[in-house]
Amino acid sequence: AQSVTQPDIHITVSEGASLELRCNYSYGATPYLFWYVQSPGQGLQLLLKYFSGDTLVQGIKGFEAEFKRSQSSFNLRKPSVHWSDAAEYFCAVVDTGGFKTIFGAGTRLFVKA
Amino acid sequence: GAVVSQHPSWVICKSGTSVKIECRSLDFQATTMFWYRQFPKQSLMLMATSNEGSKATYEQGVEKDKFLINHASLTLSTLTVTSAHPEDSSFYICSARDGPGADTQYFGPGTRLTVL
Numbered sequence: 001a002q003s004v005t006q007p008d009i010h011i012t013v014s015e016g017a018s019l020e021l022r023c024n025y026s027y028g029a030t031p032y033l034f035w036y037v038q039s040p041g042q043g044l045q046l047l048l049k050y051f052s053g054d055t056l057v058q059g060i061k062g063f064e065a066e067f068k069r070s071q072s073s074f075n076l077r078k079p080s081v082h083w084s085d086a087a088e089y090f091c092a093v094v095d096t097g098g099f100k101t102i103f104g105a106g107t108r109l110f111v112k113a
Numbered sequence: 114g115a116v117v118s119q120h121p122s123w124v125i126c127k128s129g130t131s132v133k134i135e136c137r138s139l140d141f142q143a144t145t146m147f148w149y150r151q152f153p154k155q156s157l158m159l160m161a162t163s164n165e166g167s168k169a170t171y172e173q174g175v176e177k178d179k180f181l182i183n184h185a186s187l188t189l190s191t192l193t194v195t196s197a198h199p200e201d202s203s204f205y206i207c208s209a210r211d212g213p214g215a216d217t218q219y220f221g222p223g224t225r226l227t228v229l
Binding site for chain 1 (some may be wrong): 121145148154155156157159162204206208210217218220221222223225
């Protein structure tokens, strides 16, 4: 069965510093991959998604992610973090057959001044 | 973009009562809707998948008699928590797809349920 692993429960970065959130997936074929952000008490906002093609995908709010098949990874990056980026980030995979979304455990991002 | 709403955004109820949560797709027809549950500081766990006009498919471990799901139209799905207890307190989030094979879900803002 497919699964998603986000190895970092929480990460703290300084404002203006770069950010990388890790995500590893387990799936037999090329999955559909997503990154979502959730602010406290809010629903999910889609940051970006990968289906096929260019392995570097650009998203909203200056985020990007790179799909690396050899590493089964889909890490999220941002070159310069803003205080408003503090939130919970979820990596997710959708199997192309069942259309179910499997979420990782999430990574809480703290931004310090 | 596609918008999904949930009502209410929060609800407090007494133990033993039933609570209904609505999920609506505002500007598209949702052939499939999903219900998730999120405990504090945890990830989203899929509870069930509902297709318009048919019975919902529940994930293993989810009590179908406790969490009643109705997807009566292409724009509305409801989740009823029957005889709610404090352990049912959680954040419930719905999502919707706009067609078979569609690969992106649109999430609602969530409903915070607190059972006293």
